[in-house]
Amino acid sequence: MRYRIALLVVVLQLPFATMAGDQLHWRERNVMADETYLRYHPDQQYRNLALEAYAQQDYASALSYFLEAARYADKASQAFIAGMYWEGLGVPSDPAMAYAWIDLASERRTPELLAYREHYWSQLDASQRERASAIGLDLYAKYGDDVAQERLERVMLKGQSRAAATRSPYLYVNGHVEWYQPKFWRPTQYWAFQETLIRDAMPPVDAQGKVRVRPLEPIRDRPADDRP
Secondary structure (H helix, E strand, O other): OHHHHHHHHHHHHHHHHHHHHHHOOHHHHHHHHOHHHHHOOHHHHHHHHHHHHHHOOOHHHHHHHHHHHHOOOOHHHHHHHHHHHHHOOOOOOOHHHHHHHHHHHOOOOOHHHHHHHHHHHHOOOHHHHHHHHHHHHHHHHHHOHHHHHHHHHHHHHHHHHHHHHHOOHHHOEOOEOHHHOHHHHOHHHHHHHHHHHHHHHOOOEOOOOOEOOOOOOOOOOOOHHHOO
């Protein structure tokens, strides 16, 4: 059972560390790696820092960065925090706290995260469930979308306005105005874009939290000398 719960950490860690190379066009990757862009997207900035610390097994620093990203409505970071509390990485193991965080991470009804939420719930006893519900009220007040999305949107608006006024040199990537894409700056499109990245990064899971691994497929359309 511990192995299944640990999958949440593994499933979220690896894809978010590499998804830019798998899911995004290279021009989009350049934008999302740009220092100016990240300055106005603290959700991604702190998540990146957290992943770097996590990879180094510096769990205390990773948790601190994930908490900062969580303040800006980053559901991936909120799910990571849940896994760390369940496994006791950087903090004492606390299943009730873990459930409260995975419940928050699944606030947008993302099916893959909901499956993990239900699996966590099934492992709690009555007292843990009662405590988790109480913890959840405080978490939603500080990290829920009602407050956290607005927190990030204010920062993004500031960055977009400043770039438009100054004609920042970072607006253009090889002659393309990639920086201004609505999915990077406009709230509705941005949240939809982030949701797509989460869903693309995670393999399907069933209601018990089991990961269904897709069959291996050959790599196509790559030069022969570029194959492993």
